[in-house]
Amino acid sequence: MFKKILIANRGEIAVRIIRTCHELGIETVAIYSTADETSLHVQLSDEAVCVGGPKAMDSYLNMKNILMAATALGCDAVHPGFGFLSENATFARLVEECGMTFIGPSGDVIDMMGNKSAARKLMISAKVPVVPGSKGSIKNAEEAVTCADEIGYPVLIKAAAGGGGRGMRKAFSKDEITQAFETARAEAKACFNDDEMYIEKLIVDPKHIEFQILADNFGNVVHLGERDCSIQRRNQKMIEEAPSKALTPLLREKMGADAVKAAKAANYANAGTIEFVLDNKGNYYFIEMNTRIQVEHPVTEMITGIDLIREQIRIASNQPLSLKQNEIKLNGHAIECRINAEDFKHDFRPCPGIVDSVHIPGGLGVRIDTALYQGYRVTSHYDSMVAKVIVHGNNRLEAIRRMRRVLEELVINGVETTQELQYLILHHPEYIKGNFTTSFIENNLDEMVR
Ligand code: ADP
Numbered sequence: 001m002f003k004k005i006l007i008a009n010r011g012e013i014a015v016r017i018i019r020t021c022h023e024l025g026i027e028t029v030a031i032y033s034t035a036d037e038t039s040l041h042v043q044l045s046d047e048a049v050c051v052g053g054p055k056a057m058d059s060y061l062n063m064k065n066i067l068m069a070a071t072a073l074g075c076d077a078v079h080p081g082f083g084f085l086s087e088n089a090t091f092a093r094l095v096e097e098c099g100m101t102f103i104g105p106s107g108d109v110i111d112m113m114g115n116k117s118a119a120r121k122l123m124i125s126a127k128v129p130v131v132p133g134s135k136g137s138i139k140n141a142e143e144a145v146t147c148a149d150e151i152g153y154p155v156l157i158k159a160a161a162g163g164g165g166r167g168m169r170k171a172f173s174k175d176e177i178t179q180a181f182e183t184a185r186a187e188a189k190a191c192f193n194d195d196e197m198y199i200e201k202l203i204v205d206p207k208h209i210e211f212q213i214l215a216d217n218f219g220n221v222v223h224l225g226e227r228d229c230s231i232q233r234r235n236q237k238m239i240e241e242a243p244s245k246a247l248t249p250l251l252r253e254k255m256g257a258d259a260v261k262a263a264k265a266a267n268y269a270n271a272g273t274i275e276f277v278l279d280n281k282g283n284y285y286f287i288e289m290n291t292r293i294q295v296e297h298p299v300t301e302m303i304t305g306i307d308l309i310r311e312q313i314r315i316a317s318n319q320p321l322s323l324k325q326n327e328i329k330l331n332g333h334a335i336e337c338r339i340n341a342e343d344f345k346h347d348f349r350p351c352p353g354i355v356d357s358v359h360i361p362g363g364l365g366v367r368i369d370t371a372l373y374q375g376y377r378v379t380s381h382y383d384s385m386v387a388k389v390i391v392h393g394n395n396r397l398e399a400i401r402r403m404r405r406v407l408e409e410l411v412i413n414g415v416e417t418t419q420e421l422q423y424l425i426l427h428h429p430e431y432i433k434g435n436f437t438t439s440f441i442e443n444n445l446d447e448m449v450r
Contacts, residue, residue, distance in 0.1 A: 212300045
């Protein structure tokens with residue numbers, strides 16, 4: 001087992017990882033930018049090293065400084081968290097070249113699944129259902145027109161390197177496709193410095209259903225059930241839950257088996273997520289694999305009792321999975337709200353500032369993952385998520401009622417947040433019935449904000 005792990009991240013996920021390391025008796029090294037000197041992850045870690053200035057490029061993406069800190073302080077592994085360098089194959093390889101273990105899959109697997117067009121091809125060969133779409137990449141607008149004619153409208157133009165919902169545009173007819181293709185490609189170039197594009201059929205009003213998998217270095221793969229992440233705004237998740245009300249035990253078994261098949265086809269090791277869209281007829285299609293721990297992992301932890309960070313560390317240290325598929329039981333229901341420092345009444349504009357008072361709720365079945373404290377400054381340099389509120393109940397209705405109670409109690413003063421919007425969603429009759437798709441926020445926002 002590792003003795004000392006460097007956590008190449010910040011905020012709540014760095015805190016989350018430090019907590020598990022300490023429970024396992026592993027020392028931690030935190031990294032921070034000059035904007036994060038007083039952050040909670042710095043205070044909770046055994047050691048902390050400043051790796052650069054506020055801009056992510058200078059600090060949390062500064063591979064050289066991070067690797068120097070890790071080797072100088074004698075770390076034997078690096079946990080990348082999510083975002084930043086977590087899906088950077090070069091970083092994963094460099095960690096290993098420096099004689100340490102990257103807590104995640106190999107650089108080659110990250111590369112393969114990071115190219116969503118290549119991942120599609122792999123899934124087709126593994127006989128995992130994928131959304132009907134282009135065979136390979138689409139080079140220009142003319143090819144896009146031909147391809148969309150073949151697939152049939154509406155279509156979704158996607159960046160092979162895409163993430164966070166960027167580099168993606170819908171086209172409902174031939175009139176829209178050229179413009180949609182060019183905009184998506186320009187965005188992909190700007191965001192990822194990579195403009196490889198592909199096209200999928202747009203599944204109208206699907207649910208986003210993803211499966212958590214764990215795979216060890218000995219070829220064992222299990223799934224830990226699904227998460228329903230359909231409550232999204234502009235392809236960014238806002239509320240997640242597990243299990244999904246839309247899945248029967250039979251469908252769960254089928255999709256879970258396909259998720260395991262997908263991970264095996266990729267020769268995957270460590271924790272990963274297979275994302276699907278599910279239509280209203282029970283058809284599901286692979287859209288992508290995330291090769292890291294995800295923001296929404298706590299809902300799976302709440303219903304399985306499995307610490308996913310602990311499993312990641314065990315797998316990386318060459319231990320076999322601690323559980324077999326038939327030992328994994330899903331208990332009750334869990335919901336997570338991502339509280340972002342954003343003004344949802346004004347197009348979700350980011351709201352940096354000082355949090356002058358904060359009250360963190362508690363009680364049975366409540367978990368708050370946050371790095372907030374009184375006087376904390378939310379900076380505009382990084383992601384606007386400031387807290388994850390997670391609840392567990394014996395059933396979905398209990399979880400909904402518990403989440404409402406927790407959101408009533410939670411106080412974050414000084415910055416605008418999405419808390420009120422999430423509270424409203426938890427009272428929406430269609431949400432309560434489980435009648436929602438990825439279009440829910442788009443269709444209901446005006447009514448809820450008014
Ligand atoms: P990213 O890597 O940017 O998150 P994804 O491929 O995971 O991109 O897609 C993000 C979201 O877009 C999904 O959660 C889903 O809501 C929607 N989406 C993706 N592909 C399709 C599709 N073919 N049809 C309908 N919706 C889709």
